[in-house]
Every structure is written in structure tokens, then in C-alpha cells.
Amino acid sequence: METKKIVLTKPFTTIDNQSSNSDGSYKAPNILHQVLNLFKNVRLGSDLSRFKLPPIFNMPKSQLQWYGECVYSTATGVDLLNNINNGKTALDRLISVVAWTISTTRPQSFGVAPYNPILGETHHVSKGNLNVLVEQVSHHPQVSAFHATDQKENIEIILCHFPVPKFVGSGVEAIMHGKRKLRLHNHGETYEMNCPNFLFRFLPVPGIDWVGDVTIRCHETGLVAELGYIRQSFFGFGGNRRRIKGKIFDSLTMNVLYIVDGHWDSTVTLKDASNAEVRVIYDAKQILSGLHTPFVKDPENVWPTESALVWGELSQAIISNDWEKAREAKKTVEETQRILQRERESKREIWIPKHFIVSQSNEDGWSCSPIQKWVPDAPIVTL
Template identity: 25%
Template structure:
């Protein structure tokens, strides 16, 4: 069956009345929960439904009640604001990974881009490429926050699919990262900037960024516009993540595109994770139907001009998520553990690499107290370096990326574009050819992203 047009309204009658009744019941439950806890206007949602009492569900979470109370007192003044870099957050809500590593985590299923590069069919090429971009959402459902990178921080990755990956924090206010990945089949370039809206017990995240993939065989350029994400039940209740809306991947070389619709989570978890849509040719005719779940798998099937599957065809599975570790305390995938380790590190790792951050490492080892102390220390040293730079009249200059002067529009605002300058390729070649490279111990390197020396607190 072809996916429903997301713009169509559901029918009236019994179902409309039933939905209205559920909505009224939900409002009453929310008022009861908020009245009990003293937080008016906050919504508690159970994404999987069930028979659990809403008031019991509301009091669950990672923190003790007094911790949540104190956090709410701090955060309530920021309701409606972009809190990307306004607030110093407690380390208890973090996972032992940085945003730069999160960018590299997208590369887990990079073989899909390899398949897109060698594919002769232009529509199937978009099926493989869009499945690659769907695959990262399994990792995005983790509810802990990655560390914000220090200005000048980097992350390097090798030993995966022939890829060389480099990312750098290129701006602190606003927080912006740039990344570049490359192997024999593709280049991947991203300028990443998040815009957020804090709503009390939830936060909307808008990806004000540009992701561009070039497939090397034919020089095809693909541009991505992802959907926004919502993190629910930040302060109390079961924290969960949902992405909803359209993902559009456009072949700017030919005009072909794929439009996939992320279904919103409905009552009792209905529709959660579901993705469906079409690959269109340049004449905007549907050619391939795509269906699946972003936390499970994606399939494709040829379709007619009405979007219905062609008779005699069956769905073909294109991607399936790898089995995750059982009972992992961070909900990491096997690949997430790899990129957090030195297994994917090159010889003579840059001292600015995220793996070397003392706060991240302490959190990974379970020492929250030390992680909090180290995080505060790094942030204070970052402020001191900024004062030093400003006093000496030196603007910050990224090492591996450059500001192009290009400004591109996105659905959530204009974006200044950073591009890879090629210097990292030269650096890596010289290091790998050095005679002492194999004797270098990455784990003994002290974290140092500072461009003006290690700045004291």
C-alpha cells in the first residue's frame, strides 16, 4: 500500500469523536500530573502507552526529585529561548561522546554511499543514499546529550570503510562544527549548526546545517534537508526522542530527489519510527516507493504514476540496523564504542581530539564528580583563551576548514558555509610517513585544543 499523503486530514465521524475523547482524557491527565508536581503547562507523554498511571510515569526519570526541582528552577527562565550555548548543563545529562564524534557516527553504514556510487540506476542511487541518512537516526534516539566541543577541538577517524574523517569545532558562539569524510567512492561535507527552542519539559531541535555528498564516479552531488527533532520529558517522565516531518535528498546534478516523511508518534506509540515516501525523477514522477522504520530497516519497491507498487514486485530490503550490545549502560552501538576508542584513531592523533578530553573520559569510567570538575575546568580555560585572543586582537582561525563567504538558506535560517581546506590530507600523509609514527602512544597525549598555548584557569 502506498503511504498516505501527510497533508490529508483523517475522516470524521466515529474516529474523530474517539480522537477528541482521547485528547480530552490526555489533557485531564496532564493537568493532574502538573498539579501534583507543581509545574503548570508542562506535558508528560508516554510514547509507548500501556496501563501505567500517568502520575507515576511523571515522577520517573534519571534524577532524584530534588535534582529535577533544582534544575527546573534554573531552566524555567529560558522557556522559549535557544539554549544551544546559553546554559552550563550538569554532567549527569551527558553521554561520554562529543558532537564531533556524533557527526562521525553517521559513517557506520557508509557502505550505502559506496553502493550509491557504483549504482547505474539513478533512482536506486537515491534509495541507497537516503537509506544512509536514515540509518543515523537509530543512534539519535539516545537521550543523553553529547558534550559541546571546545573551540578548536577535533575528531579524527580511520580504519572504517577506507574512510578518512576529520571534524573541527569552528565556532563557539554560535556553536558550529564542520566535517569532511572521504574514501574512493564519495566525499562527504557538512557544516553543522543547531537551533533549539526550550519549551519547559521538552526541546525542539532544528538542524540549521548543510550536508553535501559527492559521488566520485559520475560527479553526482546530493544535498540533504533533514527533519527537526523533539526531545520529550527532559525534566520528569521517560525521556524520549522523536523526529517528524520531511527529509528531502536532492540530486542537484540531475534534479531527481527523494522525499521521505517521518511519521509523528501518536497515541500508544502509533506511527513512531515509521518512515515512508518516494523517489521522484526530474519530472517529479514517483518511481520508487520507500517504507520502513528509522530504528529498524528500510525497503524499496517500484511504483506506478499513482504511487502504488507495481504488480508482481516485492519490497526489497536495502538497510537493516546492526544488532546493538545487550544492556549497554550508555545505549551505545558497537560502532559508537569503536569511535570512542583508539581502534579508529590514526597514528599520532591530534592533541585536540575528542577522545582525549578528560571530562569525557571520566564520564566513560563512571566518575561523575571528576567529569563535572574537568568539564568546568575546560570551559573556564576556553573563556580565558577567548580573553587572551581578544586582548591581542587575534581572531580564531580553524586549522582544517575555512569560511567560504557563501551563505545558504535553510528552512530554519541562513547558514554560513565552511569548507574543507585540504590541509589535513597533507598533515596525515606526512605523519603516516614519519619514522616514529608507530611508536607514538595516543593514550598518553594531553588534550590541547588551544591555539594560544595551554591556558590556565
């Protein structure tokens, strides 16, 4: 019996390097014509959650890996979460949370998207003391649960992610439902925030962007940050390309404390509302340059549900530009899932996530609570 391959690929680095989105051997093809043909019969406003992409439109990694990379992949020596924890005041910590939130806004290559995760798929990686675990807790709709912990720093991140992609005429916009909670247990503070929407634009100028409003709120301190990811004009004119603007204020007094301005793919500054002093709080080149590909430290303890294992054959075929093999590999994974689903239905079994307790409500949508207090060390690590 052939052993399955574990294929791990390089995270996205900076915008200037977005044409290379794997380990350096894979380069996203120029497929604008194919993209336009793919969507020519799709109606405006259509929900594309069940839309299946041919392998040529996939990058060699799962969406769970992409979610994980947004948190654990930073430049060597950079620890944004530790910086938050070391803030001397609540305001210092909120400013660091703003910088960390912007750092999770990552570039992506035009024309390709990660694989839709299968039910029960996981991605488990460690970086230093930070352990990250993502699990696909629903397939229709696509819902991913995220848990990251640093036991040494007493930090925890929880997210239940529910993207809904819709065709908007000039492209596809994924509405990113779900709240992210960042807990600093040493300070008794929880920062709750939403995510910007992901815009895949192919007319009139092809491109990728993040758009929409993000609110970061700490209920314990009353401090709030509001960030706006600005949309470009239809023809791309003006200075709003990847622009981010916002403010930090005290919700108890409504006093504006700082003004946020810049570009999420370069630098973001903070202007003190009291004395107009300006300083840089985020530098994308510094944070996202020279990212390392995760590697398998303990192959025997890699879970069979690990993204890099589940999609290993497909990822390798995409990197090798072997599209016939890629189609076969993708079909095999998807058909296996259909068989398992039919078996569960015939036995009237309800699938239960392994690492999260999942609930739904009309007010909050999907909610995911980790079963374990601390994410265990992973057999896959990154520097």
C-alpha cells in the same frame, strides 16, 4: 606533568541497546526527576544554545564524536557508501543514498547529551579507506564542519552543521540547520540534503526521537527523495513511533517512482509505484549491530585538539561515576577556553579554523569548504 588521557567510547548500536552508550561500563542514569528540575524555570521557545549541563547529564563523548560516528560506525562488512557508488543507474544510486541517509539517524539514551565542543576541537578517525574529520569552527553559535573522503572510491561528504536547541514545553527540540553534500565524483553527481530535527521529550512519556522533513536532491539527474520523520502523538498512541514515510520522484516529470515506508530504528521498505513490488532497503539491526569502539593506532600523531583527548578526563570520570572529578574536569576545560578567548580579545586576534574556510550569508547561513581535497589517514581507527 601528567599525560592527558585519550578516552574513546563505544558508538550507539541499536535501539534495543540504547541504555549502554559507551564501552559497556557506562550506563545512562535514570535522571528524569533531575531533567524536570533542570528545565522548570526555562521559558517556552527559549534558545538553549548557551545552556550549560552538569556532567550527570552528559554522555562520555563530544558532539563531534557523535557526528562522526553517524558516518563511520557501521557493522563489520557493511559499506553503504561503496554500495551507492556501485549503483548501475542514477535511480539505483539515489535509492542507496536514501538508505545511507537513514543510517545516519542514530539512537540516543534519554537524559544525556554529548559535550558542546570547544572552539577548534577536532575529531579525526579512519575506517578502511574512509577518512573522517570534524572541526568546531564556531563556539557561539555552535557550528561544526564535517569532511569525509574515500580516495579509492572517489567519494566526498561535506557538512556545515548548526543546531539550535529550543525549549518546546514537553521537551527540547534541536533545529538542525545546515546542508549535507554527498559527492560521487566518478558519476559527476552531488546529492544535497538537510537533516531531521532532534527531539528530546520528557512529557508525558520520556523519549528521544528524530522529527521533521528531509529532502534529498540530485541536481544533475533531477531525482528527488522526500522523507518525513513522523512525530508521535502527545500520549504516544498509534503506530508512528519512529516512523518514516516518503517518496522518490523525478522532478522533471513529477512522476512518483517509489514510496518509502517503515521505521528508522528497524526496517524501511521501498514500494515500486509501477508494479507495487516491495523490498527492504534499510535494516537498522543489520547496519547498527555490533559496532566497534575506535582505537588509537598511532598515539604520537593524535592532535592535541582531538575530542577524545580534550575531554578524556571528563569522559573517564563519567564512566567511573565520579561526579566530583567530572565537575572539576569539565570546569578545567571550559575555564581554559575562557582564558584563551580573553587573550585573543586583548590582542584583537580573530580565530581562524585550521581545516576549513568558513563563510556566512543571509541565504545559506553557514558554509564550510575543506582546505584539503582529501582527508588524511587518521591516527585513530575503527573496524
